[in-house]
Amino acid sequence: MSDISKLQTPSSELNLTERDSKVIWHPYTQMKNALPHIPIVKGEGVYVFDENGKRYIDAVSSWWVNIHGHAHPHIAKKVAEQLNILEHVIFAGFTHEPAVLLAERLLPILPGKQDKVFYTDNGSTAVEVALKMCLQYWDNKGKPKTRILAFKNAYHGDTFGAMSVSGRSIFTDAFNSLLFDVDFIDLPNEDNISHLTSYISQLTDTACFIFEPLILGSGGMLMYEAKYLDELIAASKQAGILIIADEVMTGFGRTGTYFACEKLDNKPDIICLSKGLTGGTMPLGITTCTDEIFTAFLSEDKLKTLYHGHSFTANPIACVASLASLDILLQKETLANIKRIEAKHAAFLLEIKAYPKVKAVRQTGTIIAIEWETGNETSYLSNLRNLLYSYFLEKGIILRPLGNIIYILPPYIISDEDLDYIYEAIKSALVEI
Numbered sequence: 519m520s521d522i523s524k525l526q527t528p529s530s531e532l533n534l535t536e537r538d539s540k541v542i543w544h545p546y547t548q549m550k551n552a553l554p555h556i557p558i559v560k561g562e563g564v565y566v567f568d569e570n571g572k573r574y575i576d577a578v579s580s581w582w583v584n585i586h587g588h589a590h591p592h593i594a595k596k597v598a599e600q601l602n603i604l605e606h607v608i609f610a611g612f613t614h615e616p617a618v619l620l621a622e623r624l625l626p627i628l629p630g631k632q633d634k635v636f637y638t639d640n641g642s643t644a645v646e647v648a649l650k651m652c653l654q655y656w657d658n659k660g661k662p663k664t665r666i667l668a669f670k671n672a673y674h675g676d677t678f679g680a681m682s683v684s685g686r687s688i689f690t691d692a693f694n695s696l697l698f699d700v701d702f703i704d705l706p707n708e709d710n711i712s713h714l715t716s717y718i719s720q721l722t723d724t725a726c727f728i729f730e731p732l733i734l735g736s737g738g739m740l741m742y743e744a745k746y747l748d749e750l751i752a753a754s755k756q757a758g759i760l761i762i763a764d765e766v767m768t769g770f771g772r773t774g775t776y777f778a779c780e781k782l783d784n785k786p787d788i789i790c791l792s793k794g795l796t797g798g799t800m801p802l803g804i805t806t807c808t809d810e811i812f813t814a815f816l817s818e819d820k821l822k823t824l825y826h827g828h829s830f831t832a833n834p835i836a837c838v839a840s841l842a843s844l845d846i847l848l849q850k851e852t853l854a855n856i857k858r859i860e861a862k863h864a865a866f867l868l869e870i871k872a873y874p875k876v877k878a879v880r881q882t883g884t885i886i887a888i889e890w891e892t893g894n895e896t897s898y899l900s901n902l903r904n905l906l907y908s909y910f911l912e913k914g915i916i917l918r919p920l921g922n923i924i925y926i927l928p929p930y931i932i933s934d935e936d937l938d939y940i941y942e943a944i945k946s947a948l949v950e951i
């Protein structure tokens with residue numbers, strides 16, 4: 519019989535990358551020819567460090583979550599304190615201070631009038647809840663509506679409902695026949711806006727319109743103007759369509775204001791939040807809604823209940839991390855940093871616009887995206903993406919191009935020097951690759 523305690527000790531001959539490749543399946547990764555996964559042993563501010571002490575600038579905020587940098591002392595302190603008070607409790611039938619306080623502090627700063635917070639644990643589930651709230655809202659009202667309106671190239675997450683309202687792409691290809699049918703519209707612009715609004719005004723069976731405000735993230739950092747979104751929302755409201763703003767990526771300062779929908783006159787009925795919510799410390803999702811939505815679920819009839827919940831709903835550690843992240847976000851210095859990044863990006867945009875390999879460059883708030891000229895080879899699968907990815911890694915910068923689109927989405931504490939270092943690296947890539 520083998521000695522189980524020995525089997526539990528990993529082989530010391532293998533390094534972490536090798537041990538990883540024996541037991542781990544990584545997200546969004548073709549494991550057959552994946553580059554070795556880099557073992558990160560420490561995070562500090564805008565940097566992460568690998569086991570050889572090499573330093574990387576986290577220029578994508580670790581998949582857009584890490585808005586204040588890594589291992590922020592204020593968040594760390596609050597989380598450590600909470601661990602000794604209450605790590606978790608079932609959220610049906612029970613409540614706790616961090617969940618209530620977070621809702622009390624968050625609702626007043628959201629765009630429009632949001633009245634209730636529903637907790638989940640990631641962006642996809644925040645979207646699932648939003649969709650279920652809308653569909654069941656109409657059902658509860660005795661006027662069932664089953665269609666949903668969304669943008670082509672949208673990205674709302676990887677669970678089945680969230681995938682269904684996302685654009686069909688290589689991400690969804692294996693599942694397309696099982697995804698529910700959605701009406702997809704183009705991003706609005708000067709030329710198509712009147713066509714789009716008249717299309718929307720004729721919809722009768724549409725429960726809701728879900729969108730990423732101002733910028734489609736995973737779809738390629740595709741940007742569009744607030745004034746056209748405002749028109750789409752107005753037309754939707756006119757047609758009795760509920761409005762879901764998926765601010766999972768845009769929330770918490772990313773677009774230059776605390777929330778992208780602040781730039782709109784017409785406000786959403788429902789807002790989805792995650793990513794930056796906890797400052798990148800813990801997984802947490804939030805779906806907020808108006809009293810109008812909430813009251814449609816109040817009834818003596820059990821069937822009108824929103825039957826949805828996750829084991830880790832409103833985890834106290836995650837709520838406390840969010841409160842600490844909010845403390846930092848609301849400091850004057852943070853808004854000043856956001857404005858500083860915006861201004862530096864804008865200057866860089868002007869500088870590189872004329873490079874022959876720059877097909878397009880665009881900016882919304884702290885996000886800048888550069889589209890590489892590729893002739894006719896533009897798919898996500900093109901090897902340009904891998905070339906660029908490795909090129910920047912080698913220079914100690916984490917940038918994850920979306921196909922031929924490079925974007926910077928930095929923690930707000932990034933210094934001017936580090937931004938300049940990234941800009942220089944991009945300029946040399948534009949010449950060398």
Ligand SMILES: *Cc1c(COP(=O)(O)O)cnc(C)c1O
Nearest residue numbers: 640641642673674675735766767
């Ligand atoms: C990332 C993202 C999601 C999904 O969030 P996860 O936490 O990764 O499930 C949903 N919507 C938008 C706009 C996103 O960027």
